[in-house]
Amino acid sequence: MDPTPDPRPAVSVIMPLLNEERHLRDAVAMILAQDYSGPLEVVLALGPSTDRTDEVAATVAAADPRVRLVPNPSGRTPDGLNAAIGAATGEVIVRVDGHAEIPDDYISVAVEELLRVGADNVGGIMDARGTTDFERAVACAMRSPLGVGSARFHTGGEAGEADTVYLGVFRRAALERVGGYDPHFARAQDWEMNHRIRETGGTVWFTPALKVTYRPRASVKALARQYFHYGRWRRVVARHHEGTINPRYLAPPTMVGVTTAAAVIGFFWHPAWAVPAAYAAGVTAGGLAISRGESPATRAATPLVLATMHWSWGVGFLTSPSRLQR
Numbered sequence: 001m002d003p004t005p006d007p008r009p010a011v012s013v014i015m016p017l018l019n020e021e022r023h024l025r026d027a028v029a030m031i032l033a034q035d036y037s038g039p040l041e042v043v044l045a046l047g048p049s050t051d052r053t054d055e056v057a058a059t060v061a062a063a064d065p066r067v068r069l070v071p072n073p074s075g076r077t078p079d080g081l082n083a084a085i086g087a088a089t090g091e092v093i094v095r096v097d098g099h100a101e102i103p104d105d106y107i108s109v110a111v112e113e114l115l116r117v118g119a120d121n122v123g124g125i126m127d128a129r130g131t132t133d134f135e136r137a138v139a140c141a142m143r144s145p146l147g148v149g150s151a152r153f154h155t156g157g158e159a160g161e162a163d164t165v166y167l168g169v170f171r172r173a174a175l176e177r178v179g180g181y182d183p184h185f186a187r188a189q190d191w192e193m194n195h196r197i198r199e200t201g202g203t204v205w206f207t208p209a210l211k212v213t214y215r216p217r218a219s220v221k222a223l224a225r226q227y228f229h230y231g232r233w234r235r236v237v238a239r240h241h242e243g244t245i246n247p248r249y250l251a252p253p254t255m256v257g258v259t260t261a262a263a264v265i266g267f268f269w270h271p272a273w274a275v276p277a278a279y280a281a282g283v284t285a286g287g288l289a290i291s292r293g294e295s296p297a298t299r300a301a302t303p304l305v306l307a308t309m310h311w312s313w314g315v316g317f318l319t320s321p322s323r324l325q326r
Contacts, residue, residue: 008038009115011107012090012172016072016080017057018047020098023215024056027098032064036107042067043084047075053098078181078189085172085180093170100167101213110169113207120174120202121194123165124210126153131215136294137287137301138216138223144290147309149248152206162206164194166214174202187233195241223305224312231316236324252314255279283307 013031017024031042044057046069061067070087072080085093092111096102114122128139141147148154153166168190178196181189194204217223231252238245262275287303294302 008036008111009091010039010089011036011041011092011094011111012084012088013040013042013094013096013107014045014081014084014088015042015096015098016045016047016077016084017049017053017098018075018080019049019051019053021049021051021053021056023099024053025060027096027100028060028067030102030104031096031107032066033104034102034107035104036111038111039090040066040107041088041090043070043088044068045070045072045080045084047072047080076183076186078183078185081189082180082183085175088172091172093172093175095167095170096212097167099215101215103211106210106212107169109207109209113205113209114169114171117205118203119205120171120197121165121204122169122207122210123153123162123167123205124207124212125156126166126214127211128154128214128216132218133295133297134220134301134305135216135218136298137291137305140291140294140298140302141287141305141309142214142216144286146286146290147306149251151248152208156208157206159205159207159209162204163198164191165204165206166190167212168194169210177202185233185236187229188237191234192237192241195237195244220304220308224308227309227312228316231313231318232320232324233316234313235317235320239325249317252310253317254314256311256314256318280307283310 015027028042034040044061044067046054046057057069061069068087070083072083081095092114094107094110110122113119126142128142130136130139142154145155152162153164174197177200178193181193185192198204217226234249238249259276259279262272266273283306284303287306288299291299291302
C-alpha cells in the first residue's frame with residue numbers, strides 16, 4: 001500500500017540575488033535543510049552580479065534538482081521577486097534574501113501559522129546580529145524603538161495583524177490577487193505590496209515564533225546609503241497611497257528640519273543651539289542605554305549609528321524627488 005501523501009502545501013522559496021557570493025551557498029543550504037515534510041523547491045533570480053554569484057548558484061543548482069535558476073536582467077529586487085514567483089510552482093511562496101539565515105523549522109512554523117490564522121502573509125522578527133563592533137552597534141539600533149520605531153518585526157511583540165512583516169510567507173493566491181510586487185518601487189516594495197494585500201481584504205500576520213538572522217551593514221557609508229533610500233522610497237509610497245503615513249515615519253524628517261533650523265538660527269540667537277545639543281545628548285544617552293552589555297567599542301559607536309539612521313532616513317524623505325512618483 002502506498003504511504004499517505006503529506007497534506008502540507010507545496011512551497012516555493014524565492015530569492016533575488018545580486019552580488020551574494022559570500023552568503024549564497026549557506027543561505028540555500030539552510031533552506032534545503034528545512035524540516036518541512038511537504039514538497040519544497042528553491043527559485044533563484046540572478047541579477048547582473050559582478051562577483052561569483054552566478055557561478056555559485058549554478059553549482060548549487062547542479063547539486064540539487066530542487067534548485068532552479070531564472071534570469072533577472074535588471075537586477076532590481078521587485079523584478080527578481082516577480083520573475084521567481086512566475087517560475088515557482090508552490091501554493092505557498094516564501095521570500096528569503098541571499099544573506100538571511102533561517103532556522104531549521106522556519107518554513108514548517110510559518111506554513112502552520114499561515115493555515116491556522118487564515119492569513120495571506122505571515123512573517124516574524126528581523127533579528128539583527130553583527131560580528132564586528134560596528135555591526136553590533138547597528139544591530140542594537142535596529143532592535144530598538146530608538147533606531148527603527150515600534151515596528152514589531154524589528155522590536156518583537158505579541159502575535160497579531162500587522163501593516164507589514166519581514167520577508168514574508170505568502171499564499172500564492174494572494175500574490176496573484178494583487179499582481180505581485182510593484183516593479184516601480186525599487187525600495188519599500190514589501191510595505192507597498194502588503195498594503196495592497198490588506199486593502200483587498202487580506203490579512204498580514206506577525207508572529208514572534210519566526211525569527212530570521214539579519215546581517216547589518218558594515219560601515220557608516222553603507223548604513224547611510226541604506227537608510228537614505230529607505231526614507232526616499234517611503235515618501236514615494238506615501239504619495240502613491242494617501243493616508244498611509246503616520247507619526248513614526250514623520251519623526252526623522254521633522255527632527256532633521258527642526259534641528260537644522262535651530263542650528264542656523266543659533267548663529268543669530270545662541271539659545272537656539274540648545275535644540276541640536278539636546279538631540280546630541282539624547283542620542284548619546286539612548287545609544288549607551290540600548291547597547292548595555294556590549295563592548296566599549298560597540299557602545300561608543302551606537303550613538304553614531306542612531307544619528308546616521310535618523311538623519312539619512314529623514315534627509316531621504318525630505319529630498320525624495322517627485323520624478324520617482326509613478
